[in-house]
Amino acid sequence: MRGTLLYGKGDIRSETLDDPAILEPTDAIIRIAATCVCGSDLWPYRGYRDINEPVPIGHEYCGFVEDVGREVKTIRPGQFVVGSFFASDNTCPHCLNGYQTSCRQVQPIAGAQAQYLRVPHADGTLVATIEKPSDDMLPSLLTTSDVFGTGWFAADAARVKPGNTVVVVGDGAVGLLGVLSAREMGAERIIIMSRHEPRQKLAREFGATDIVAERGEEGVERIKELTKGVGADSTLECVGTQESMLQAIRATRPGGYVSYVGLPHGVRLDGGRLFFTHVHLHGGPAPVRRYLPQLIDMVNEGRVTPGKVFDLTLPLAEVADAYRAMDERRAIKALLMP
């Protein structure tokens, strides 16, 4: 099959690989209908992780079940499924508590930028859609696998409520879908921090009411001005740097909620300073599995079109171009068709 390997910094290749096989009786093999490049894929691509040998990459996927292991009970060959970017059994105490990405048997998905994918804990990880989706539904269904689910978690973890004023830090695909999620949860005012015109435009389409182009201290001042000096009720931190995290915390009112959903890189929080901000802080790898049935329904009903974050579609073989376009911020998010 055709698959994708990351060889090192800036070196990503489309290659012919062995087809994946059932290894555990709880596995399923999926024929990928659509996959994509995640903002978090750019960290290793940019060299933020040591790579000693070529590694399979990609963790967002939807497609058809080809085969299942002998202990798989609810997922059947032929079904169209979407799964979370972390495999989980969905039966342990952490899964039952809604934190499937902290499952006792959690396994990261890797190698989804390919024609076929092995998914562990198939019954726990995959959700079947009612019927085979039409081609134009594929992009939006695919987003529920990670980027929409993560944006939704960001809004949920920041306790967005009807009438709220919400700030979104970050105009990547997750931030943009955080805007969409906040709108769906009834936020009255949604301020996105962005300085990229095409992203601002999509943010407005998804429900943003205000754009703040300033960053750091100035960005925080601007949020304060827009909120009569009070600060946001909820802030979604969708970047993962020290600057974005502090910006999010400082933009939020005392007693307000800050969520953070991008793996923090070099973030250090001073306990004493955090203490006096009085914010609530919650985040982590989004437990997308918790939201999958709901988000798939929203997409199927045509209530939302999160697939609009894909502004570049390429054949899987051109995966290297997809990474380059996202790395250079020429594309918000690249869809790959096997």
Add this chain to the structure above:
Amino acid sequence: MRGTLLYGKGDIRSETLDDPAILEPTDAIIRIAATCVCGSDLWPYRGYRDINEPVPIGHEYCGFVEDVGREVKTIRPGQFVVGSFFASDNTCPHCLNGYQTSCRQVQPIAGAQAQYLRVPHADGTLVATIEKPSDDMLPSLLTTSDVFGTGWFAADAARVKPGNTVVVVGDGAVGLLGVLSAREMGAERIIIMSRHEPRQKLAREFGATDIVAERGEEGVERIKELTKGVGADSTLECVGTQESMLQAIRATRPGGYVSYVGLPHGVRLDGGRLFFTHVHLHGGPAPVRRYLPQLIDMVNEGRVTPGKVFDLTLPLAEVADAYRAMDERRAIKALLMP
């Protein structure tokens, strides 16, 4: 009047000071009926803050209103009142949102270890009790001014709910009253981390079901054993050190709640590590004013006796002995009678 000044590390003196006077039209002057030494008073006493000139100290108080400024509307001379350790107007957006310790006009109370005290924003800060309390009610009423209110906030910020498993890190007066608060909120299991026999005894009296004497890594392991490997639903961090904070976070289940109510000293949180714990984090200076009416009622109804945390009572003039006893952990908390 008799008052208390901190001169420097370990040097606290009872002296004759000028009586306080109304400075702002929103002030009140209180004749102190009972005051006490707070765990947080020990930080400057132990030299963790530079002191250039003698400073008045003490911020927990209850007593009779002697005089009020011309703009004070609801508080009247002769009333018996309890107030928060931070003065607040109770009308700004942050106060109305329940975070009076982040009031736009917030002022720390200082100089309460005295016979008289000036309280700014009297209408916002003070709560009058229905009638003059009997002497045996004084200790418990006094605790609502800070230590009980802070323990209650710790339990509330950690979202303690009926049936929960709760861990309390710290066996000082705040931790002990965190135990009491968690019990009042319906926690089923309350595990306190303590290695001091008299404090363990009081913790059990207040509702603790389990005692863990181990600390650090071992302490966390013990909590995991007691919770079938899951971790606590809610953890109250009532110390404020790096070790206690990490212990609290690691004792908590993914998706669980950690509150922190003691001013953190030297606490640094690694964003990447926090991310994978999946905990909710909330804390800060307790907005005691939010809870005062409720806690005063609970004390008046005889439902709780938080005043049991005072295991030493001294005349105000012997304030230096009170600090020494607490510093050496001979006393949990010292009550001072003017």
